Structure formats: structure tokens, C-alpha cells
Amino acid sequence: MPTQSGEFDAFYAATAKRLVATVYAMTGDLGEAEDAVQEAYVRAWQRWSRLTREGDPLPWVRTVATRLAISTWRRKLGRVRAHFRHGAQADVPELSADRVALVAALRELTPDQRRAVVLHHLLDLPVEQVARETGASNGAVRTRLSRARKILGERLADVDSTFINERMSSHG
Numbered sequence: 001m002p003t004q005s006g007e008f009d010a011f012y013a014a015t016a017k018r019l020v021a022t023v024y025a026m027t028g029d030l031g032e033a034e035d036a037v038q039e040a041y042v043r044a045w046q047r048w049s050r051l052t053r054e055g056d057p058l059p060w061v062r063t064v065a066t067r068l069a070i071s072t073w074r075r076k077l078g079r080v081r082a083h084f085r086h087g088a089q090a091d092v093p094e095l096s097a098d099r100v101a102l103v104a105a106l107r108e109l110t111p112d113q114r115r116a117v118v119l120h121h122l123l124d125l126p127v128e129q130v131a132r133e134t135g136a137s138n139g140a141v142r143t144r145l146s147r148a149r150k151i152l153g154e155r156l157a158d159v160d161s162t163f164i165n166e167r168m169s170s171h172g
Contacts, residue, residue: 004048004049007048007052008044008045008048011057011058012041015058015061016037016041018123019037019040019058019061019062019065020033020034020037021033021122022062022065022066022118022119022122022123023036023037023062023065023066023069025118025122026066026069026070026114026115026118027069027070028103028106028107029069032069033065033069035068035069036065036066036068036069037061037065039064039065039068040061040062040064040065040068041061043064044057044060044061044064059129059132059133062133063133066115070111101155101156102156104155105151105152105155105156106152108151108155109148109151109152110144112134112136112144113144113145113147113148113151114148115134116130116134116141116144116145116148117144117145117148117149117152119133119134120141120145121145127141127142127145
């Protein structure tokens, strides 16, 4: 019979890397994404028996990590604004034009739209699962995705990004 520790370790090993990528896609900050994901796994460990009894623990961990990252982002917003008022450091490397355009376009989406896009288009979750994880109806998720695709399509029309275009068009 597998132990709680062994089950959790296997779950962590199988899901952590992709979850960090997911939260990073939602927040744009790798360090914050890693911190939020680690805290979410700590909280999952504390509730592991209940989470596994209720089914797949991944949606719960993903939701907690996302909420933690967003909460941290909100607290740090003032510091980020101050940083931009004073300018970036001179030795910061240049980002590609595609990446800058994608980040700028994603920032124009509402947080609900951005989360729906990441869960559906980057994680390939069906609309029904996105709806369950976000607490929205299937119709609301479809509306968010439709509006987000329109905004992203307009903003990224001149961007030569094969990956972005393939991901967005493959989900119709």
C-alpha cells in the first residue's frame, strides 16, 4: 500500500514543473510563480488525505497557486510602479519583439480572460474543466475565450509568432 508521502512525492514530481509554467504564464514572473506553487504544494500536503479522497488534487493546487500569485502581485504593484517611474537597470537584456508583444497583449485582457486563455490554450483543458476551476459557467468561459481571442488577434496581428498562432487557432 502506497504511503501518503510516496503518493504526494509522485504527484509533486509529475505536476510541479507544468504548474510553475502555468502560473508563470498567468503572472509573467517566474520567481513569484515558483514561490506560489511551492506554497500551494505545502498547503496540499497539509490536506492531502482530504484532497485525494475528493478526487484529483491538481485543480485545487492550481487554484491555490494562482490565487497566491495574484495576491502577491497585488501587494507588490506599488513597488513595481515605483520601479517603472525610475526606469529599468541599464544591464537588463533585451526581450524579443514577439515576447514583448505577447506580454503586452495578455496584459490587456481581464484577469478572468487571461486565466481562461492560459488554462484552455496553454494547458489544453476543456472548457468544462476551466469553468469548474474558475467557478464560472461554460458559457461565461466561452465568452471570455472569444473576447480574449479577438483582443489577442488584434494586438498580435503583426507579430510573427508561429507558436502563438498555432495555439490560438488549434482551439478555435
